[in-house]
Every structure is written in C-alpha cells, then in structure tokens.
Amino acid sequence: MTDAKMKFLYSICQTGFIALTAVAIMQTPAVAAEYSAAEIMSRNDSLADGDTAVYEYTMVLIDRRDRQRSRNLRVYRKDYGADSKSLSQFDSPADIRGTAYLNFDWDDVERDDDSWLYLPSLQRVKRIASSDTSDSFLGSDFTYADINGLEPDWYDYSFVNESEIVDGVDCWVIEVIPKPEFRQRAEQATGYAKSHVWIRKDNFLQIRGQIWELRGNRIKYFTASDIEQIDGIWTIKRLQVVTTRNDRQEHASVLQVNNVIYNSELDDRMFTTEYMQRGLD
Amino acid sequence: MTRFPAQIVNQSPHHRILLLACFVGIVSFAFEAVAQNDFFSNLDLQRDNTLTSNRDWQLLGWVTEKVAYGYESPGQGFSRQDAGFNKVETSLFAQLDWQPADNLGFRVSAKSYHDLVYRLDHDTPWSQAERRKLRNRHEVRDLYIESQLTEGLYLRFGNQIVAWGMAEYLRVTDVINVEDQLTLGQQDLEDFRLQVPALLLGFRSGQWLFESVLTHRAGTDDLAPSGHEFDQLIELRSSGLHINRHPPGDHLEYFFRASTHYSRGDVQLVAGEFNHNQLTPAGIQTLADKSTLLHLNQQRMQMLGAAANFVAGSWLLFGETGIHFDRPVVPDNRNAIVNSANWQERNQWLTATGAEFNGFSNTTLALELDSLRILDHRDTRTASRQQASLGTRINWSGWNDRLKILGVWNYLFDGRGYVTRFSLDYTVSDQLSIGAMWVDYSADDNSILYNFRNNDVIQLQLRYSFQH
Numbered sequence A: 001m002t003d004a005k006m007k008f009l010y011s012i013c014q015t016g017f018i019a020l021t022a023v024a025i026m027q028t029p030a031v032a033a034e035y036s037a038a039e040i041m042s043r044n045d046s047l048a049d050g051d052t053a054v055y056e057y058t059m060v061l062i063d064r065r066d067r068q069r070s071r072n073l074r075v076y077r078k079d080y081g082a083d084s085k086s087l088s089q090f091d092s093p094a095d096i097r098g099t100a101y102l103n104f105d106w107d108d109v110e111r112d113d114d115s116w117l118y119l120p121s122l123q124r125v126k127r128i129a130s131s132d133t134s135d136s137f138l139g140s141d142f143t144y145a146d147i148n149g150l151e152p153d154w155y156d157y158s159f160v161n162e163s164e165i166v167d168g169v170d171c172w173v174i175e176v177i178p179k180p181e182f183r184q185r186a187e188q189a190t191g192y193a194k195s196h197v198w199i200r201k202d203n204f205l206q207i208r209g210q211i212w213e214l215r216g217n218r219i220k221y222f223t224a225s226d227i228e229q230i231d232g233i234w235t236i237k238r239l240q241v242v243t244t245r246n247d248r249q250e251h252a253s254v255l256q257v258n259n260v261i262y263n264s265e266l267d268d269r270m271f272t273t274e275y276m277q278r279g280l281d
Numbered sequence B: 001m002t003r004f005p006a007q008i009v010n011q012s013p014h015h016r017i018l019l020l021a022c023f024v025g026i027v028s029f030a031f032e033a034v035a036q037n038d039f040f041s042n043l044d045l046q047r048d049n050t051l052t053s054n055r056d057w058q059l060l061g062w063v064t065e066k067v068a069y070g071y072e073s074p075g076q077g078f079s080r081q082d083a084g085f086n087k088v089e090t091s092l093f094a095q096l097d098w099q100p101a102d103n104l105g106f107r108v109s110a111k112s113y114h115d116l117v118y119r120l121d122h123d124t125p126w127s128q129a130e131r132r133k134l135r136n137r138h139e140v141r142d143l144y145i146e147s148q149l150t151e152g153l154y155l156r157f158g159n160q161i162v163a164w165g166m167a168e169y170l171r172v173t174d175v176i177n178v179e180d181q182l183t184l185g186q187q188d189l190e191d192f193r194l195q196v197p198a199l200l201l202g203f204r205s206g207q208w209l210f211e212s213v214l215t216h217r218a219g220t221d222d223l224a225p226s227g228h229e230f231d232q233l234i235e236l237r238s239s240g241l242h243i244n245r246h247p248p249g250d251h252l253e254y255f256f257r258a259s260t261h262y263s264r265g266d267v268q269l270v271a272g273e274f275n276h277n278q279l280t281p282a283g284i285q286t287l288a289d290k291s292t293l294l295h296l297n298q299q300r301m302q303m304l305g306a307a308a309n310f311v312a313g314s315w316l317l318f319g320e321t322g323i324h325f326d327r328p329v330v331p332d333n334r335n336a337i338v339n340s341a342n343w344q345e346r347n348q349w350l351t352a353t354g355a356e357f358n359g360f361s362n363t364t365l366a367l368e369l370d371s372l373r374i375l376d377h378r379d380t381r382t383a384s385r386q387q388a389s390l391g392t393r394i395n396w397s398g399w400n401d402r403l404k405i406l407g408v409w410n411y412l413f414d415g416r417g418y419v420t421r422f423s424l425d426y427t428v429s430d431q432l433s434i435g436a437m438w439v440d441y442s443a444d445d446n447s448i449l450y451n452f453r454n455n456d457v458i459q460l461q462l463r464y465s466f467q468h
Helices: A037-045 A144-148 A180-190 B013-025 B027-034 B036-040 B128-135 B234-238 B334-339
Strands: A052-063 A068-080 A083-092 A100-105 A114-119 A124-127 A155-166 A169-178 A192-200 A206-213 A218-230 A233-245 A248-262 B057-070 B084-101 B104-115 B136-148 B153-160 B178-181 B196-205 B208-216 B242-245 B252-262 B265-275 B280-286 B292-297 B300-312 B315-328 B345-357 B363-374 B386-398 B403-411 B417-427 B432-443 B457-467
Touching (some): A037 A169, A037 A192, A169 A206, A218 A248, A218 B036, B128 B136
Parallel strands (some): B242 B292
Antiparallel strands (some): A052 A068, A052 A248, A068 A083, A083 A100, A192 A206, A206 A218, A233 A248, B057 B084, B104 B136, B136 B153, B265 B300, B280 B292, B300 B315, B363 B386, B432 B457
C-alpha cells in the first residue's frame, strides 16, 4: 500500500477496498512538543500494515429508523513494493454473494488504479472506470475517497487541541483543511470541506474523525474501537461512521473485523481476473 | 438508536431543571440539539451479523413473485389477444456450492417456474397436460466441477456460462452461450445467458491468459412456444407452414481466447467454430397433402474477433470487432422470412464501440453503437449491406443503495423498432426486495419486432432471498 496516501484521514480503510485495519507497530510514547501536526499525520500515514493481509468483515448499514442490513465480505491484500493489489469478495447477502472486486493500486499518483468487477448474475468480469470518489461505497456512509485514501500534500494541518483524553488515552486533535491551491481537487474528490482527527499519542493511531461535508449541512463522525495488537500490528476491529444532517442522525455504518491474518502466503494467482469468477478459495 | 444526551448530565442543578422542562416538551429537539458529541458512541447492532461458519458448502437462492399486465392487445394469432395479465409467476432459484478441497469445487443450480396465467388457453392445440407442462418449467442451470489442476492450468467441466467480450447489445465474440428469449427485453440479469455443456481449460502464462472451450449439444436460444405472445415463429405458423427443426450436423463447438491487460486497459483475441444460436430456414418441402414443411437448422459458422477497452478518469471506452464467416443474412422484412426459404450465408463484419461514464454522483451512463456490414452483399431482398443499432443505459442508486433505477433504450438493427425498459428496485431488507418494471416495444411493419409491438407490459416483482 502506498505511503503517499493518508490513512484514516477520512477513514482507516486503506487497502484499496476496505482494509479497515489501520495499523501500527507499537510506537514509543510521544511528546506533543516533539511533533508538528503535519509530522503526526505523516507518522499516522506511514503505519505498517503487513506485506499481506486477509480480512473478514461485516458491514452493517443502519438507516434513521434503525433498520439494519449487513454485508459480509473477505478482502485479500498483497503489497508489491510500493504498489498493492487487493481482491474483495462478498459472502452475503444472497443477492450479491460471489460479487468480487479486484483493484491494483499503483504508487504512482499519476497512474489510475486498475479495477475489475465480477457480477455473479452475469458470470462476467468487467473492467470499471473509477467512480465519483465522493460516492457512497456499497450504500454505506463510507465514500470511495474514504477507502482509497487521499494525497497528504493537498492539506494543511494544525492543532485544535494538543491533549484530549479519549477512552482513557491521550490524543492530539488536528484540523485538516485543503490547501488553497488544491482546494478544488480535494473538494471534488471527497465532497468534504474540512475535518478534525484524533490521533493517539502512544501509537499514532487515529481513533476519531469529524468531517464537515460541503453540501447538505452534513457532518460525519468516525469512531474506531475494539483496538488490539495482532501479530504485533495494531488493528482496529470496529469502525463506525454516523452521518448527521442538521445534528440529526441520518444514516450510519459499522464495519467489524471478524478475522484478520497478516503476513500469510498469498498466491499471485488470487489477484487475477480469472480468479474472481472461480469458486475456489 | 436511543442516545442519552451527555451534555444534559453535565449541567448545574438549576440548568437541569430548565432542561428537563424543555425535555418534556421538545424531546426530540433536545436530544438532537445537544447530542452532537454523542455521535461518537458505539451504536447497538440488532443481531450478530458476523459470519457464523466457514463451511465447505454454501446454499443460496431466492423465491420471486412476478405479476405482469400487458396493457395493449397483441392481436390475432396470440393466445392473449386483449389487454390483461400475462404473468403471475412464482419462481424458485437455488444454488449449491461445495468445495471439498482447495483445488476442487462443484456447483449445481436450478430454477423452477409456475405461471398461473400462462396464456395457452385459447386457440392453441395444446392439451391440458401440455399446458400444465408449459406452465411448470424446471431447468438445471449450473452443473459443473472445477479444479486448479496445476499452478497455471484450470479446468471446468459441465453445464456453465462462459461470458466473453465487452459489448452489451451485440454478440460479436460472446457467442458460446445461448439466450433466454422467452420474453424479449424482460429477462432478469441471470437469464440473459443460459448454461451450455462445456469443457473449459484455462492456462495462464505471465500476463497472458489462454482459454479454450469445447461445447457439446449447446442447443439454440430458448424461444417462446407456439401461441405465446413472444412466439418468434408465429408468422410462419399463421401462414400454415409446418415446421421441422433439424439438429446441427456437428454437435461440437470450439472456441479459443487469449487475453491480457495493460495499464488502464484489457485486450482479448477470440476465435471459434460453432453453430449459430438461432434457427434459420434451410429449405421448404411440399408434402403429399399439399401442405408445406419448412426446415429450420443451425448454420455452422466461424468467427475471428478482438476486443479492447481503456479507462480514462471516469470514462471506460470499449470496442469489439469480429468477422462471422457464413453467418445467415436476415431477409429485409417479415414476409421474406416465409418467402426466402433458404437464407443466404455471407461473411459479416460486426463491430461494437461504446463508452461508460461514472463521473456523476451514484450514476452510470452507457452508450453503445453497433454496426453490421454484410461482405459480398448481392441480394437486394436481404437486409441492407450496412446496418447500425444503438443501445443506451442509465443506472442510478440512492438512499444508501436501497433504491436502484435502471433505464435502457435499444434501437434495433433493422432501424424500424426499439425497446425501452425502465425499472425500479427497492431493498426492504437483506432478504426482501420489491421492484417495478415497464417495457415498451415500438416497431413499424417491416421490423422484426412488429409482431410484438403491442406487448408493452408493466410488471411488479417481489423477491425473497435466502442463504445458508
């Protein structure tokens, strides 16, 4: 996965397709004065996440009447130097089971991702163009921009609060605003005006985010919880985003990690278009 | 989600009284106005949504109920001659996947239908038993075994779909599977292609994937039976012809594809020798009783084709082209189907070019321009040397993917007709969805669609999905 893309700036999903486990090798506790806001975000961006990873997720979509829908999916990710390939396969519900998404994420920021979609109803693999990145991802409150990450150079960073205790952990609160020269591109890519992020001082992990959307007077609230170390890598096992409009909850999504395996052997064959349409794991 | 407003409990006693007073009168306002920070608290999930097991088998399926109303009169010859319900259909689809080993898998799927008002009651020669059989259809869909034999070699054997090519409206290289043409333009996605018995071998070498497919007794497109409002042979039947369908001379079909991808694009090269998936007239015979017998068969053809696509930002551009050798030439109008007892075979050059745009919020726009050129075109009774058709599509999803809207407009090759389809689907829950569809047919009297111009329909649908 490229380090040039900011992890959990707007989410902690970063494999190119819901690799939510924004992760960190345990860091030495930091002192606020030692870092600028930009350096903290850079440290957050460069957190290690393993050379390969296999995730099993459940995504729960919650509407304003508290009606809940869920999707189960598996994501396989493998790094190739600074590039990364990921395969996402849906296990449920029944009407989308077998749907698969293959993505090649290139480190070169000028090179578009290569993406293919397999639809089981047609039993056909189809190359797809990148969607409007501010679109909802699979009906969730995450956007494609949240998941794919953004360019850190597009933003200015400043402290909102140099010490705030969240769930018993000391955090920096940093404001992230597009630089004037990148404002248009950043707003077009995300649909967001600005954000506040909460970064843990002990491991540079982002555990909260508050994002102001450009339209509709909407604010999104990201919360990471159920955090634990797996194979020496800090892993967020529950990520929640609540979309509010005029301070009322409009919709929410919860992404749970049911299982994760780091640094296992993943065959290159898994990241091919023909593998998407085969039933062999 | 019920959330206790955190800021209330942090107020002084005096403020608490005031706030509680407000709380009684404007509960919801108070909750929402002061609860901002509480949006970080964990939401309650209603049930355990996680995967419960990693079984080596999976069963899924759905039960679908469709009610369709044809609001025009199809006319003489059809079993439904007036406006009325033309479908009250219950169908069950089930699919079982079993993977006993890492490199071995099986799939079996089947679909059963029961149509309460199948329109074969009037003016048709069917017996009660035959009508019952037509009303209750049972189809085996997938039935195959697959295996990764070696590092690069893959095999799939059995009833299966092998969908190649990139075009949506014109079958240039996507010719392995037959189609469900029982209700033209009204099929579900999973019914566009029908499975055929085949052996697929795939071999990857570096960036290239080589695939060969051998089919046996693949059959023809699934046509509507006599009297059905999409009976494509109804004109022949109404003219008094008897129809005799002949099996192809060679039941084996061969296909080969080499494909690769490069940055932002894919390339496919395809070749094949196969039987045309449509029946075409091969000769007429006058019988002893003076009646006429029309022989239909599947023309043997060869095909060479290529397809490529390219992504530029939110645009996907694609093209597919190929030559079909000895492809039957469709006569220039409906009467010629009867008059021209032996359709000509000509080499034909088929091309599809198109673009898809994803740049608007939650919307996909697609446009495809297709062309067919008859090489060595000699007979003026046949269709034009150069023909073109157009397909457009718009997809939109909203309300967190609960609502999906699809619009399709397809201008046909003969230039004298088009099909418009508009559908809405709303997901009520993970198991339940409801939908509505409108299909409109328009054709002048020389169009191949002419007989079906009054089959416009409105359909309501309910689907319940299950999975274990």
